[in-house]
Amino acid sequence: METDENKELQKIWKNVDNEINQKSKEELNLLLASKARQALNKFVIINAVSIFISIAVIVWLAITSFHRQDDVLYLVNNAMLGAIVFVSLYHGLSVWYKLKNKKYDKSLKEWFEIRVNILSKWLTGRFHNIEFYLFPLLYIFTFLSIHVFYSGLDFLELFESKKFLNEDLWGIIIFTPIILALGFHFMIKTRKYYLQKLEFLKDLHGRLSNLR
Numbered sequence: 001m002e003t004d005e006n007k008e009l010q011k012i013w014k015n016v017d018n019e020i021n022q023k024s025k026e027e028l029n030l031l032l033a034s035k036a037r038q039a040l041n042k043f044v045i046i047n048a049v050s051i052f053i054s055i056a057v058i059v060w061l062a063i064t065s066f067h068r069q070d071d072v073l074y075l076v077n078n079a080m081l082g083a084i085v086f087v088s089l090y091h092g093l094s095v096w097y098k099l100k101n102k103k104y105d106k107s108l109k110e111w112f113e114i115r116v117n118i119l120s121k122w123l124t125g126r127f128h129n130i131e132f133y134l135f136p137l138l139y140i141f142t143f144l145s146i147h148v149f150y151s152g153l154d155f156l157e158l159f160e161s162k163k164f165l166n167e168d169l170w171g172i173i174i175f176t177p178i179i180l181a182l183g184f185h186f187m188i189k190t191r192k193y194y195l196q197k198l199e200f201l202k203d204l205h206g207r208l209s210n211l212r
Contacts, residue, residue: 036112039201040099043119043194047096054089057142058082064149073155074148081141084134095122109209116198116205123194135183139176 061078068074098118122128144155147168151158158164 033112036201036204039197039204040115042197044096044099046194047092047099051089051092051096054085054092057085058089061085061145064145068149071148071154074145077141077144077148077155081138081145084138084141109205112201112205116201119194119198119201123191123198132184132187135187136180139180139183143172 061082065075065078095118099115148155148158151161153161
């Protein structure tokens, strides 16, 4: 049985093939190159959103840590969250630069192949599932950073307070599984979308390779 991704690919290629039948070889090359850049731009935009979110979190951590300089545990929590986000930001910037690099000192086939390999390593490489392991940690550290800061109490004082034990704790017990489940569901759907686009790019690269 065909997957939704394969059906979508067939639909896309049907539209592309209709255009291909009316093109010369030079025009074919330009058409496939255009399709390649359009598909790659979707990854660039998604990656840019991730970079923006990472920068916003780092700014938040810097501001809140400045206002809580005497709360050692709060600073440790923010430092651990900041380390994870900084690594994510570095990776995002690296991928963004490689995908946006417009130096055409290579053939179109080589230029495209490099970018397909970058995305393949990102989505199917050795550490492609690391975000699923980091997500619960990111949630916990982010929750603590926000909740402690707006409570007006020190890190330990908050968890020893009656309000936390009688009210906040129940909210955490009830809503944490829901938030994590929704987060994982979104990540799985997003990963499937990425892989679908990657398969399209690989197919497109194959067509570029077959042009004579």
